[in-house]
Amino acid sequence: MEAQIDSILKRNNLSVTSGRKRILELFLENAAALSHGDIEKRAGEKFDRVTVYRTLQSFVDKGIIHSIPTADNSILYALCKDNCSEGHHRDNHLHFVCNRCGNTFCLENTPTPLINLPENFVASKVEVVVHGICSDCQKKKAPM
Amino acid sequence: MEAQIDSILKRNNLSVTSGRKRILELFLENAAALSHGDIEKRAGEKFDRVTVYRTLQSFVDKGIIHSIPTADNSILYALCKDNCSEGHHRDNHLHFVCNRCGNTFCLENTPTPLINLPENFVASKVEVVVHGICSDCQKKKAPM
DNA sequence: GTAACTGCAAAATATTTGCATCCTT
DNA sequence: AAGGATGCAAATATTTTGCAGTTAC
Numbered sequence: 001m002e003a004q005i006d007s008i009l010k011r012n013n014l015s016v017t018s019g020r021k022r023i024l025e026l027f028l029e030n031a032a033a034l035s036h037g038d039i040e041k042r043a044g045e046k047f048d049r050v051t052v053y054r055t056l057q058s059f060v061d062k063g064i065i066h067s068i069p070t071a072d073n074s075i076l077y078a079l080c081k082d083n084c085s086e087g088h089h090r091d092n093h094l095h096f097v098c099n100r101c102g103n104t105f106c107l108e109n110t111p112t113p114l115i116n117l118p119e120n121f122v123a124s125k126v127e128v129v130v131h132g133i134c135s136d137c138q139k140k141k142a143p144m
Numbered sequence: 145m146e147a148q149i150d151s152i153l154k155r156n157n158l159s160v161t162s163g164r165k166r167i168l169e170l171f172l173e174n175a176a177a178l179s180h181g182d183i184e185k186r187a188g189e190k191f192d193r194v195t196v197y198r199t200l201q202s203f204v205d206k207g208i209i210h211s212i213p214t215a216d217n218s219i220l221y222a223l224c225k226d227n228c229s230e231g232h233h234r235d236n237h238l239h240f241v242c243n244r245c246g247n248t249f250c251l252e253n254t255p256t257p258l259i260n261l262p263e264n265f266v267a268s269k270v271e272v273v274v275h276g277i278c279s280d281c282q283k284k285k286a287p288m
Numbered sequence: 289g290t291a292a293c294t295g296c297a298a299a300a301t302a303t304t305t306g307c308a309t310c311c312t313t
Numbered sequence: 314a315a316g317g318a319t320g321c322a323a324a325t326a327t328t329t330t331g332c333a334g335t336t337a338c
Contacts, residue, residue: 015312015317036302048320053303069213071271096265107265113257115272120279121240121251128259129213129271135264159292159337180327192295197328293336302327311318
């Protein structure tokens with residue numbers, strides 16, 4: 001994991017600092033998307049709020065993470081897969097919010113659907129957020 | 145319009161005050177969704193910020209308007225149609241953000257698509273935001 | 289007249305910026 | 314050594330809360 005973290009930062013021309021490594025590590029070890037607050041809580045050690053803001057911003061700028069809009073006005077961030085790069089973010093997957101565990105995931109392999117728009121509307125990007133029960137919670141609820 | 149505004153407020157057990165009438169009027173005369181800031185700007189007269197917060201909140205609680213999540217962390221609000229009521233909001237339409245005019249609309253008659261989720265995922269609600277060019281801007285761009 | 293609504297002040301929160309210091313390269 | 318990153322302080326911006334005065338019913 002250590003090597004992977006270094007690799008990601010270097011590939012994006014970011015200095016490898018302990019703060020960035022820690023925050024990137026959090027994303028790598030969490031399947032779910034994280035908010036600014038989650039990161040402050042889980043980082044363990046004391047991070048300056050400002051550092052978290054700036055780190056998240058630079059990660060978004062570089063295309064390492066992407067933001068997910070939420071209904072309650074908070075912003076969640078999640079790792080981008082390899083087909084994202086600076087200025088060329090691929091947003092063609094959908095997001096799933098589990099009502100049971102509260103986590104938000106990217107469903108990388110579930111493409112966004114084609115939308116049948118009214119006449120004269122042209123779509124360039126489709127964002128989809130599905131709410132429901134994720135597979136983990138579903139299995140706990142009704143085990144096989 | 146005056147009568148319609150009164151009717152909506154009364155139906156929802158809200159006192160008919162000049163502030164609420166003005167804000168509701170803004171929603172009725174704008175096809176596009178409005179942010180807190182839009183309302184402060186367009187209200188014309190001086191509204192206390194706090195009144196706008198509280199009015200929007202009570203409208204959301206009553207199901208008169210609904211909020212639309214956006215990528216940039218701002219919240220937009222739009223009128224709900226008649227099949228919304230307190231506690232029983234119907235969210236089964238999609239939202240369209242025009243990249244040209246910047247407006248956000250509800251596409252009331254365009255239902256959200258069925259999503260093919262991975263195994264063991266169960267969907268309860270699907271939110272869709274489509275970005276592109278709206279019909280008005282499309283016509284201006286390439287008139288018939 | 290009573291309950292609900294509004295405005296003002298102020299508190300609590302969230303985000304941004306400047307700058308001096310420290311760390312990475 | 315030089316440039317970039319961080320922490321601290323402070324400036325801004327946003328949202329919430331309490332309360333007293335006003336308005337709707």
